[in-house]
Each structure stands twice: as structure tokens, then as C-alpha cells.
Amino acid sequence: MNSQQDKIYAHAADQITDFQFDQRVAGVFNDMIRRSVPGYAQIINTLGDFAHRFVTPNSNVYDLGSSLGSATLSIRRQIEGRDCQIFAIDNSQSMIDRCKENLTAYVSDTQVNLLCADIRDINIENASMVVLNFTLQFLPVNDRNALIKRIYEGLLPGGVLVISEKLFFEDTQIQTLLDEQHLDFKRANGYSELEISQKRSALENVMRPDSLTIHQQRLNDNGFSHFSVWFQCFNFASMVAIK
Numbered sequence: 001m002n003s004q005q006d007k008i009y010a011h012a013a014d015q016i017t018d019f020q021f022d023q024r025v026a027g028v029f030n031d032m033i034r035r036s037v038p039g040y041a042q043i044i045n046t047l048g049d050f051a052h053r054f055v056t057p058n059s060n061v062y063d064l065g066s067s068l069g070s071a072t073l074s075i076r077r078q079i080e081g082r083d084c085q086i087f088a089i090d091n092s093q094s095m096i097d098r099c100k101e102n103l104t105a106y107v108s109d110t111q112v113n114l115l116c117a118d119i120r121d122i123n124i125e126n127a128s129m130v131v132l133n134f135t136l137q138f139l140p141v142n143d144r145n146a147l148i149k150r151i152y153e154g155l156l157p158g159g160v161l162v163i164s165e166k167l168f169f170e171d172t173q174i175q176t177l178l179d180e181q182h183l184d185f186k187r188a189n190g191y192s193e194l195e196i197s198q199k200r201s202a203l204e205n206v207m208r209p210d211s212l213t214i215h216q217q218r219l220n221d222n223g224f225s226h227f228s229v230w231f232q233c234f235n236f237a238s239m240v241a242i243k
């Protein structure tokens, strides 16, 4: 998947505006997410493995906040011949446009319905797998429970929900430690102090990480029978919940 190098925050801006998934971000997103999220490539690969294990014939798969389609592509490769449909949904038209190009670059017999829509508005039904790969953290805090509830209702028994997120830690010493480790990861990937601090300001109002306790409680409250963190690197984790 092609991507320009992310230099969005490389020059000092007079004013930092809220982070948006616009055309500029879509153009560098592959580079941005790989250099910013520890474990991203492994999570994408494992989503394919989970799909192979959980996706049942004639069911639906939902990739909510699909961006450039990395999760959808990984899943699609693993479910050929099962007569499934994937619904890849994002409310950024720039992401959708680029995602379409990425999806058509490979041949597949699995139908992908790529929709520019708000994930709070879509119908979820007959699902054997739902993915929220670093998307829930961008939803207003008060809208998160209703989405998890609709996902639970749309999942088939035994269906899986995978949620990957940046986590917040109540323990301030741990929060500081893991946040610093994440910043070191970004530095090691070539981001300058200016890039790191300007992006941090841009994300402040739009990305609100929950604690692991909140995630687990919300999944439990909505009926999920099984829950575990299956991956964690610093303050980034991926969780699995089974209906």
C-alpha cells in the first residue's frame, strides 16, 4: 500500500487545529499509523487470523473506521470462498476514495461494501466478526456504549468483536511511563519533538482513550461472555470479546 511520508506536523504552525481525517492525512496515513502505533502491523495480521477462525459462511464482517482498508484486506485474504460480505465503513470521503483504490488492487471473490457513513448510524446484522481498530477512541465518550450495544445485538452467537485502542491508565506513574515509552517509539521512528508536540495538541480534543477497566466493564454490561487483551505494547492494546 503506497503512502507519502508523514510530514504534516513537521513545520511550526501559528495555530494547531483539531486533528481531522482529511485528504492530507489520508495521503500519508499508512506511514503515519505504522510510525505512531506500536504493534500496528502485527495487529493487522492477527485480524486476518481471527477472521479465519471466527468468520462463518454466509455471514457479515464489519470494519468500522476502515481508513485505507488495511484490516479489511487482511481479513478478506483469510475468508475467500465463504460467501461472506465485508462492510468497510468510514466517514472520511478522502479515506474512502483511497481505500477503494487499495481494494481493487487485489482480486477477491468476497464482496466489500465500502460506505462513507457514520458508524453510529449503520445497521449491524448477521455478523460473525466486527472490528474497531483504533476507531472507538475517536467517538464522543457518551456515544460509545450505544455502539457496543448495537454491535452485540448484530453479532451471531460465538461472533467476535476486536477493539484496538490507545489506553489511559488511572495510575499516574504507569500512565507517564507508558506514554514516555510511546513517545520514544515515535522518536525512534523519526518524528521530531515539534511533530510530536503539535500532533499531541491536535489530538487533544478529538481522541479520548478509555481505561482498560472501562472497556471491560462496557463489554460486560452489554452481554459479552468472554474478554481478554490479546496484545499490548506500551499504552496500545487490542482486545477480543466473544458473544
Ligand SMILES: Nc1ncnc2c1ncn2[C@@H]1O[C@H](C[S@+](CC[C@H]([NH3+])C(=O)[O-])CC(=O)[O-])[C@@H](O)[C@H]1O
Pocket (backbone or CB within 6 Å): 021, 033, 064, 065, 066, 067, 068, 069, 070, 071, 089, 090, 091, 092, 095, 117, 118, 119, 120, 132, 133, 134, 135, 138, 139
Ligand atoms: N463516527 C465515525 N464514523 C465513521 N468513521 C469514523 C468515525 N469517527 C472516526 N472515524 C474514522 O475512523 C478512522 C480511525 S483510524 C482507523 C485505522 C484503521 N481501522 C486501520 O486499521 O488502519 C485510527 C487512527 O488514526 O488512530 C479514521 O479513518 C476516521 O475517519
Ligand SMILES: O=C(O)C(=O)Cc1ccccc1
Pocket (backbone or CB within 6 Å): 032, 033, 036, 037, 166, 199, 203
Ligand atoms: O500519533 C499518536 O500519538 C497516536 O496516539 C496514534 C494516532 C495514529 C494515527 C492517527 C491519530 C493518532
